Amino acid sequence: MNIVILGPPGSGKGTQSELISGKYGLYYLQTGDLSRKLAEKNERIKEIVNSGKLIPQEEMTLYVLDHLKDENIDLNNILFEGFPRFVSQYEALENFLKTKSATINLAISIDISREETIKRISARRICIKCTEVYNLITDPPDKEGLCRCGGRLIQREDDNPESIEVRLRYYENNTKELIKYLENRNFLIRIDGSRPIQEIFNDIVEVIENTNAKNTGKN
Ligand SMILES: [Zn+2]
Structure with missing residues (x-):
């Protein structure tokens, strides 16, 4: 099953x-990670990522599709996060999958308010040694400022208030179109992201099971 996850x-x-x-043994395509890896090799991309902006949409599409081809990934078992964000990217991905007899089976949007986004991201800390992510509000470290591994916790360069604002504005302006597009196709499932992690997860599992049952019914 191929799943697209959206959310601010x-x-x-x-x-x-x-x-x-x-849980489902899917390949997790995390475009945040992919972008940061590209940034290590490319100054221009590094500037874009550190300012909280996005790599231009067509360019990102090429990187993602190249990545899918290069890594020999099972094109029927992928979870996409952070891509696609734009209608053009969604259609490019759908067309690419089609050539491999695959499709996007499910699109889910995890919704939280603007205020909640800023509050939560300002509280995010990352370990400089093992890159584990903590949140001072929802998932604080046992020892202040320190990771389980002993590494020091810092705020990621793109988690400052200015970058968050930029990312949020980008998210609202750009993903809005994709969300509208998916809603018009009656294809978007919305999940309330303000609740505890386990509750949200249970809801998503139910949605996946329902989709699986429907797809099996068709065969
Ligand atoms: Zn660590």
């Missing part, structure tokens, strides 16, 4: 994506 920064879509891909 701080909605917990990364946490949910890990849980879902773990």
Whole structure:
């Protein structure tokens, strides 16, 4: 099953994506990671990523499709997070999958308010040693400022208030179109992301099971 997860920064879509891909054995395509890897090799991309902006949409599409081809990934078992964000990317992905007899089976949006996004991201900390992510509000470390592994916790360069604002505005302006597009196709499932992690996860599992049952029924 191929699943697309949407949601503003701080909605917990990364946490949910890990849980879902773990439970269903999906390849987790995390474009945040992919972008940061590209940034290490490319100054221009580094500037874009650090300012909280997005890699231009067509360019990102090429990187993602190249990645899918290069890594020999099972194109029927992927969880997409952070891509697609635009209608053009969604259609490019759908067309690419079609050539491999695959499709997007499910699109989920995890929704939280603007205020909640800013509050949650400002509280995010990352370990400089093992890159584990903590949240001072929802998932604080046992020892202040320190990771389980002993590494120091810092705020990621793109988690400052200015970058969050930029990302949020980008999210609202750009993903809005994709959300509208998916809603018009009656294809978007909305999940309330303001609740505890386990509750959200249970809801998503139910949606996946329903979709699986429907797809099996068709065969
Ligand atoms: Zn650590």
